[in-house]
Amino acid sequence: MEHYDYDLFVIGAGSGGVRAARMAAGFGAKVAIAEDRYMGGTCVNVGCVPKKLYVYAGEFGKAFKDAQNYGWRSDSPTFDWATLRDNKKKEISRLNGVYQNLLTGVKADVINGRARIVDAHTVAVGEQRYRAGKILIATGGWPHIPQFPGSEHVISSNEVFDLEQFPKRLAIVGGGYIAVEFAGIFNALGARVSQLYRGPLFLRGFDADIRAHAVREIRKSGVDLRFDVHVQSIARGADGLQVLLTDGGTLEVDAVLYATGRKAELDGLGLENVKVTIAAGGTIEVDENYCTSEPSIFAVGDVVGRMELTPVALAEGMAFARRQFGGLEDRVDYEFIPTAVFCQPNIGTVGFTEDEARVKFGEIRLFKSTFKPMKFAFSGRDEKSFMKLIVDAASDRVVGAHMMGPDAGEIMQGIAIAMRAGATKALFDSTIGIHPTAAEEFVTMRVAWEED
Numbered sequence: 069m070e071h072y073d074y075d076l077f078v079i080g081a082g083s084g085g086v087r088a089a090r091m092a093a094g095f096g097a098k099v100a101i102a103e104d105r106y107m108g109g110t111c112v113n114v115g116c117v118p119k120k121l122y123v124y125a126g127e128f129g130k131a132f133k134d135a136q137n138y139g140w141r142s143d144s145p146t147f148d149w150a151t152l153r154d155n156k157k158k159e160i161s162r163l164n165g166v167y168q169n170l171l172t173g174v175k176a177d178v179i180n181g182r183a184r185i186v187d188a189h190t191v192a193v194g195e196q197r198y199r200a201g202k203i204l205i206a207t208g209g210w211p212h213i214p215q216f217p218g219s220e221h222v223i224s225s226n227e228v229f230d231l232e233q234f235p236k237r238l239a240i241v242g243g244g245y246i247a248v249e250f251a252g253i254f255n256a257l258g259a260r261v262s263q264l265y266r267g268p269l270f271l272r273g274f275d276a277d278i279r280a281h282a283v284r285e286i287r288k289s290g291v292d293l294r295f296d297v298h299v300q301s302i303a304r305g306a307d308g309l310q311v312l313l314t315d316g317g318t319l320e321v322d323a324v325l326y327a328t329g330r331k332a333e334l335d336g337l338g339l340e341n342v343k344v345t346i347a348a349g350g351t352i353e354v355d356e357n358y359c360t361s362e363p364s365i366f367a368v369g370d371v372v373g374r375m376e377l378t379p380v381a382l383a384e385g386m387a388f389a390r391r392q393f394g395g396l397e398d399r400v401d402y403e404f405i406p407t408a409v410f411c412q413p414n415i416g417t418v419g420f421t422e423d424e425a426r427v428k429f430g431e432i433r434l435f436k437s438t439f440k441p442m443k444f445a446f447s448g449r450d451e452k453s454f455m456k457l458i459v460d461a462a463s464d465r466v467v468g469a470h471m472m473g474p475d476a477g478e479i480m481q482g483i484a485i486a487m488r489a490g491a492t493k494a495l496f497d498s499t500i501g502i503h504p505t506a507a508e509e510f511v512t513m514r515v516a517w518e519e520d
Contacts, residue, residue: 070189070199074100075393077191077200079183079337082109084369084381085206086167091389093174100200101176102183102193107167108160110208110370111378114226117163118156119249122229123410125152126256130412134447147258149234156229185338188364192338202364202392205352206385207337209330209370218302221309222324225250235259235323239311241299242327243270245409248286250325252412255291262292262319269295271409275421275470277436281454282472285413288450299324332371349373356399358388366392375405406484408477413451416480419468419487422458431461433493435513441474442504455509457493464492469510479507 076092078085081103093099106113125147132145171178181193191198211224223231225246236259240251243265251263263270270293271279287293300312302324311319332351339346343362345353351373358366368388369381383400390398406418425432435457444451453473460467469483486495501508 072189072199072201074098074177074198074200076100076202076204077183077198078102078204078206079185079191080109080206080208080333080369081107081167081171081178082206082208082369082381083111083378084208084385085109085204086171087382087385088204088206088368088389089176090170090174091386092393093176095389095393097393099174099176100179100198101171102179102181102191104180104182107164112163112167113160114229116378118160118229119253120410121156121159122152122253122257123249123412126253126412129256129258130449134444134449137446137448149231149257152257153230182336184336185342185365188342188362202366204388205337205360205365205367205371206369206381207333207371208381209376210333211326212329212331213326214328216299216301218309219326221302221304222326225325225327228323228325231323233322235321237308237319237321237323238262239264239299239309239319239321239324240327241265241324242329243267243272244327244329245271245411247325247327248282248409248411250327251291252286252289252410255289256412260292261290262294262321264294264297264299264313266298267295271415273421274409274415274417275456275468276423277454277456278415278417278470278472281438281452282411282415285451285472286411289412330370330376332373334371347373357391358384375402375407377405377407380405404484404488406480408480410477413453413473414476415470415472416476416478416483417468417470418480418484419466420458421468421470422456425458425460425467429460429462429467432467433459433461434517435459435493435515436517437509437513439509441506443474453506453509455513457496457510457513459493464494466491466493466496473506475506479510482507483510 075097076099078089078101081101089099089101179193184192186192189199238254238259238261240247240263251261255261269279298314300314303310308320308322344360347353352367352371354367354372358368368384370376387398387400390396404419409415437455438452440452456470458468496511497514499511501511
């Protein structure tokens with residue numbers, strides 16, 4: 069029988085890789101995990117965690133203004149970028165240590181360095197080689213910036229958290245959730261933000277009503293939204309960056325953030341040495357058990373291009389370990405996975421969009437509600453929430469739920485549980501709401517919306 073140094077060698081210590089390593093070690097496997105950047109991957113270091121902290125920072129600024137008509141009198145507060153940035157660094161450093169301890173606590177060997185696959189059972193880190201029964205690729209994604217005249221002047225979502233100076237004038241290029249979130253963050257922190265998107269409407273893939281409502285609310289907040297336009301070139305001028313647009317317009321800004329997509333981080337991984345198949349979109353092809361076309365090599369998380377969400381990577385890593393080392397028949401169910409966009413106001417969504425539901429179910433019923441949150445009754449903030457339920461007419465099952473408004477992500481988590489359990493609209497209607505809350509609207513929308 070062939071001798072291996074490890075039962076499992078994980079490449080990448082992000083959410084999926086760490087979860088798989090911990091679970092496998094818990095089942096008694098001998099595990100190593102290699103990481104060449106930072107413990108915790110994108111989410112902890114340059115994604116979910118710092119982003120949400122910066123969202124909180126922006127919301128404080130709005131709350132100070134809201135409080136005045138509730139009787140709170142104080143001088144106008146000022147924002148200090150360095151305080152936020154440096155406190156964020158301390159928190160991320162703490163979390164890096166937590167991830168390190170989680171791995172050492174289960175006696176997994178943590179190897180610092182870039183791992184490269186040599187053959188189906190061999191991984192090299194520097195000059196050292198390791199033999200493993202199974203290899204798991206969990207290297208995540210990396211921001212993709214296209215090449216164009218002046219592209220060397222732009223930054224990605226990796227760098228934006230740690231800028232030396234706060235960008236008072238910021239251009240953001242992109243129409244996905246990352247671009248929308250950063251537009252909201254820096255607008256709320258006091259920057260003059262222009263968001264540019266080459267298409268007619270951002271947030272492609274989200275429900276059409278949510279996309280339209282988001283345009284109205286985000287524009288009201290002060291973000292300069294520009295659609296059907298792209299960057300032609302960028303040059304450094306005497307007072308910042310000169311951005312030439314494809315419609316002939318120009319912008320003068322302090323920084324340009326490109327959030328135009330991410331690609332699987334596979335460079336230098338040695339995949340040419342094994343029979344791993346790469347899909348047309350640059351992700352690794354795997355079967356339902358996350359096995360590649362090389363039987364001993366597996367992949368989870370953003371590198372497989374399914375749903376690129378941290379909780380999904382965690383679930384995939386756990387399912388992989390349970391099946392391969394725990395002898396359990398465990399698979400991830402990708403239906404009705406909730407997600408949130410932490411723009412301002414937030415978006416929460418689960419299930420099918422209206423267009424998707426029409427294709428899948430045919431006849432559907434729609435329930436919609438737009439209202440001003442009670443919290444802003446005194447404050448004067450011009451912001452409206454929007455909620456929508458999509459119901460399969462034949463079964464009465466709720467198959468889509470979408471919201472834009474305060475705490476949308478928190479509210480949608482509970483809705484997702486009900487939808488995974490197969491809740492019908494009748495069950496929603498029979499549920500007593502918690503009053504007065506925004507969430508109760510989801511159980512009081514009893515009259516179907518009709519298009520005029």
